[in-house]
Amino acid sequence: MTNPLLDTWTTPFGLPPFDAITDDDWSPAVDTALEEATTRILAIAESQDAPTFENTILALESADRRLSDVLGAFYSVAGADSNPKREALQREFAPKLSAYSSAITSNKQLFQRIETLWTDRESLDLTPEQQRVLYLTHRSFVRSGAELTGFAEDRLTEIKSRLASLGTEFTQNLLADEREWEMPLSEADMEGLPSFVVSAARAAGEERGAGGPVVTLSRSLIVPFLQFSPRRDLRHKAYEAWTARGANGGDTDNRAIAAEILDLRAQRADLLGYDSFADYKLETEMAGNPQAVRDLLMQVWEPAKAAAEADATRLTAMLHADGHAGPLEPWDWRYYSEKRRKEEHDLDENEVKPYFQLGRMIEAAFDCANKLFGLQFAPADGPLYHPDVRMWDVTRNGEHVALFVGDYFARGSKRSGAWCGAMRSQRRTDGDVRAIVTNVCNFAKPPKGEPCLLSYDDARTLFHEFGHALHQMLSDVTYESISGTSVARDFVELPSQLYEHWLEVPQVLKDYATHAETGEPMPEALLDKVLGAATYDMGFQTVEYVASALVDLSFHDEEPPADPMQRQAEVLEEIGMPHAIRMRHATPHFAHVFSGDGYSSGYYSYMWSEVMDADAFAAFEEKGDPFDAELARSLEANILSRGGSEEAADLYTRFRGRMPGVEALLKGRGLADAA
Numbered sequence: 001m002t003n004p005l006l007d008t009w010t011t012p013f014g015l016p017p018f019d020a021i022t023d024d025d026w027s028p029a030v031d032t033a034l035e036e037a038t039t040r041i042l043a044i045a046e047s048q049d050a051p052t053f054e055n056t057i058l059a060l061e062s063a064d065r066r067l068s069d070v071l072g073a074f075y076s077v078a079g080a081d082s083n084p085k086r087e088a089l090q091r092e093f094a095p096k097l098s099a100y101s102s103a104i105t106s107n108k109q110l111f112q113r114i115e116t117l118w119t120d121r122e123s124l125d126l127t128p129e130q131q132r133v134l135y136l137t138h139r140s141f142v143r144s145g146a147e148l149t150g151f152a153e154d155r156l157t158e159i160k161s162r163l164a165s166l167g168t169e170f171t172q173n174l175l176a177d178e179r180e181w182e183m184p185l186s187e188a189d190m191e192g193l194p195s196f197v198v199s200a201a202r203a204a205g206e207e208r209g210a211g212g213p214v215v216t217l218s219r220s221l222i223v224p225f226l227q228f229s230p231r232r233d234l235r236h237k238a239y240e241a242w243t244a245r246g247a248n249g250g251d252t253d254n255r256a257i258a259a260e261i262l263d264l265r266a267q268r269a270d271l272l273g274y275d276s277f278a279d280y281k282l283e284t285e286m287a288g289n290p291q292a293v294r295d296l297l298m299q300v301w302e303p304a305k306a307a308a309e310a311d312a313t314r315l316t317a318m319l320h321a322d323g324h325a326g327p328l329e330p331w332d333w334r335y336y337s338e339k340r341r342k343e344e345h346d347l348d349e350n351e352v353k354p355y356f357q358l359g360r361m362i363e364a365a366f367d368c369a370n371k372l373f374g375l376q377f378a379p380a381d382g383p384l385y386h387p388d389v390r391m392w393d394v395t396r397n398g399e400h401v402a403l404f405v406g407d408y409f410a411r412g413s414k415r416s417g418a419w420c421g422a423m424r425s426q427r428r429t430d431g432d433v434r435a436i437v438t439n440v441c442n443f444a445k446p447p448k449g450e451p452c453l454l455s456y457d458d459a460r461t462l463f464h465e466f467g468h469a470l471h472q473m474l475s476d477v478t479y480e481s482i483s484g485t486s487v488a489r490d491f492v493e494l495p496s497q498l499y500e501h502w503l504e505v506p507q508v509l510k511d512y513a514t515h516a517e518t519g520e521p522m523p524e525a526l527l528d529k530v531l532g533a534a535t536y537d538m539g540f541q542t543v544e545y546v547a548s549a550l551v552d553l554s555f556h557d558e559e560p561p562a563d564p565m566q567r568q569a570e571v572l573e574e575i576g577m578p579h580a581i582r583m584r585h586a587t588p589h590f591a592h593v594f595s596g597d598g599y600s601s602g603y604y605s606y607m608w609s610e611v612m613d614a615d616a617f618a619a620f621e622e623k624g625d626p627f628d629a630e631l632a633r634s635l636e637a638n639i640l641s642r643g644g645s646e647e648a649a650d651l652y653t654r655f656r657g658r659m660p661g662v663e664a665l666l667k668g669r670g671l672a673d674a675a
């Protein structure tokens with residue numbers, strides 16, 4: 001019997017033949033594709049011909065074509081429609097794939113060919129895109145240690161493997177501390193809590209067999225508890241437990257692990273020839289270096305702190321009016337802030353929901369893309385992995401641009417969250433290949449015949465993921481490795497966060513946020529409340545976030561601290577952290593930074609992207625037209641179609657005429673007047 005994954009895909013749009021694939025096909029297909037890729041890569045490395053761009057760099061790009069097609073299909077179903085068999089396959093593939101990539105970067109013959117090309121680059125007559133691909137390929141080999149030999153090479157391997165196990169340990173300790181702690185609630189303890197918190201506490205108690213309702217350290221339970229519980233003593237107890245995760249002494253304490261991780265990262269950077277781990281990490285980012293990150297964070301810090309301090313004064317007065325003396329404490333903030341929010345912007349989710357119908361919001365996202373980029377969307381048919389999944393043929397002036405796949409409903413087999421993926425990326429190395437892009441969300445599926453209603457946040461998520469999809473669909477480059485969303489981490493959220501702004505355009509809401517039953521547009525007053533609620537308590541949120549980002553930066557930019565807790569205290573002291581706010585993630589549970597490498601000296605990047613999206617949308621506001629044709633063309637020509645073909649800073653500057661400034665972000669967060 002043949003394996004449909006390994007046959008030529010003759011489906012519409014070249015989709016994976018989902019209707020013919022069974023779960024038994026994945027493993028043999030991945031093995032065959034891996035073997036094929038490995039053989040091709042060895043052939044490149046061992047070639048007797050002098051290296052050229054085509055026989056080395058392009059050949060490397062194309063070597064695992066079949067593997068990436070098969071994995072593109074597999075990870076689509078593994079994320080959006082999993083089952084125990086597919087979970088087991090994921091565990092089976094992970095070590096195979098990581099062994100495959102380290103075999104490539106540690107192949108000295110292969111690196112020698114790349115090094116030769118890199119040295120001769122001026123005389124190779126390469127196109128700008130080819131120069132970029134050569135530069136990125138060479139850089140990624142060097143960054144993974146291809147230039148090291150002997151003791152240094154062995155030491156780097158040792159460090160990487162020790163870091164991997166420390167990261168796992170850090171995560172597991174955190175989970176253990178979260179599992180361990182619970183606070184039983186009597187009926188009297190629950191007085192004043194809204195019913196959804198009470199039912200969440202009961203459900204948590206049942207799940208743990210606690211014999212009654214409990215508060216746990218899960219963010220989705222403890223945060224609403226801190227927001228709504230009038231019991232200051234219980235809030236205090238819960239808050240202290242929540243912020244002590246990973247710092248409780250004993251087997252699950254993360255403090256020594258954090259210190260060792262920071263030390264090993266500094267050694268790793270040193271072996272590779274960098275001044276610090278932050279220098280190593282930020283080399284590939286738009287920010288480029290630690291100073292640029294610090295400058296950005298400090299520009300936001302002062303106005304955020306001023307806003308938070310003004311808020312603290314208001315909340316302290318409310319605390320005193322309740323008969324408590326003394327200062328506002330961290331376990332008071334969310335409670336009094338929630339009270340104040342109710343007084344100032346009472347917004348009832350149930351009143352808002354009928355205006356955000358899934359179908360209308362999809363149409364709104366499509367219509368904005370039509371107005372901005374001339375794209376058209378027609379429903380299309382083809383084999384898909386689940387009956388709830390839909391797809392559209394995306395065209396412009398009658399020409400096929402991409403295939404867009406929307407998988408919007410939650411189901412047990414789907415992991416949580418929302419994401420954008422590509423089963424196939426745009427490229428021109430083997431014909432004019434167009435992208436197959438997926439948006440996956442987790443909106444509750446309505447009963448048959450009823451419309452699917454979204455919250456405003458859900459609608460923003462839909463626009464966010466669609467912005468990522470546009471980055472893939474409008475991609476117009478030759479090489480896959482720099483196509484679509486293959487850009488720096490602190491640049492990749494620009495198209496998605498920018499697209500969220502079009503949901504806030506009054507005309508878009510007027511046209512598409514219509515009542516599910518009456519068809520009436522949302523009343524002006526409700527619209528104002530929805531938009532106003534988005535900037536509430538931004539001083540607090542910005543302070544807790546920026547403080548974490550500054551501590552992360554200091555850990556990786558300066559000498560690694562022997563005692564990270566002491567360093568954390570010094571940083572907070574230096575920036576004047578307000579008394580009633582703590583870091584969003586303190587060191588012993590700062591998983592972004594210690595569970596893996598992803599966000600180490602990179603926690604700033606959320607704010608970096610937000611600075612850019614606010615600044616980029618301000619360009620449209622300055623024109624007085626959110627659909628200004630010339631700007632939309634420039635956005636596509638300079639950013640959405642260019643992928644990673646140039647440095648992000650150059651792409652952005654060409655669109656905006658300058659680098660991004662923080663003014664639009666401060667305005668958007670309601671912090672502009674606070675400084």
Ligand SMILES: [Zn+2]
Nearest residue numbers: 464468493496
């Ligand atoms: Zn995103």
